[in-house]
Amino acid sequence: CPLITKADGTKFGKTESGNVWLDPRYTSPYKFYQFWLNVSDDDAKRYIRIFTLLDRGTIEALVAEHDAAPHLRLLQKRLAEELTVMIHSRGEYEKAVEASAILFGGSTAEALRGLDEQTLLQVFEGVPCFTLPRAELGGAFVELFVGQLEVFPSKGECRKLVQGGGVSLNKEKVTDPQRPVGESDLIAGKYLLVQRGKKNYYLVTAE
Template sequence: KFGKTESGNVWLDPRYTSPYKFYQFWLNVSDEDAERYIRIFTLLDRATVEALVEEHRQAPHLRTLQKRLAEEITCMIHSREEYEKAVEASAILFGGATSEALHRLDEQTLLQVFEGVPQFRIARAELGMPFVELCAEKTQIFPSKGECRKMIQGGGVALNKEKVADPMRPATEEDLIAGKYLLVQRGKKNYYLVIAE
């Protein structure tokens, strides 16, 4: 284990700190820590480290050091494949990832990425209902069907990272991620997980 964070410790064992959270930990260290850690925890040669530090100082907002640190350590501890999964998972939450990327996530990673977002449960038999009903009646994602329709018309609603154009579009089995989840996005930053049981 290493260091203290709000959620406790960071562990090398994936049972205690998932590769996604492990990657996020290194990605979110301060500039000073990144400069120190890249020298201690990676096997990069001095010239490479100095070049990265210089590049980072020229444009700190790009977080070059943190990205390389997170890549090196995650690959070393978990694997290149786990690192790529973590990058893809991060893009889903913070970037413009696609519906295909979302459908490639395994259940464990999906739940880690969307930890803390509001969750609603529906009966599997209710799949097939119009999207607007799902969002305004079966869950509390929208307070009313009218508000849901209005936001859909404005292009502000997505199901599994794809804009919803028709409020009457059914939410079906084919939409499910990992066989049981629907990800509804309202506006840019509000995510909701609907679990079909």
């Protein structure tokens, strides 16, 4: 059996960086799903033939559909679905899709609260993180997230963004900059997710 390589010629295996494990203790279903979702077009065309049980006709139709609209990444999405379901189950696949939608789509507060702690941290890996003393919970939104946490550069900027509908707490729009932020807002009893605009996320841990 020839060595499986990536499109750049590097080998596909556990000794390489960015490897993927079948054991969920080492690669969670969410990370597993994301791995296949993010492979290159060339790799997706090879891997869907190697790693899935799809028949030739289905694969050729998928490749043709993908080539007609590569920006939709239909091939990567099907590859990720087939392998995540095969290795982890349909339920884990659906949870991975929902977790991805939280970061990249218009997911709901309910979906965010449904994430387990490990997946939550993986979804928001790399976003700015802050620590908030629990004793400060109960304060107004604008007071908590301006200054010490530096989510907003100033109270005036925070109020302006809130008025424009550009601020969310735990995927729910903030309509009043004076709204109190308390224990009941914590996700998994310890996290707050602040969103500024469409793409700026901040994960706050209450300690």
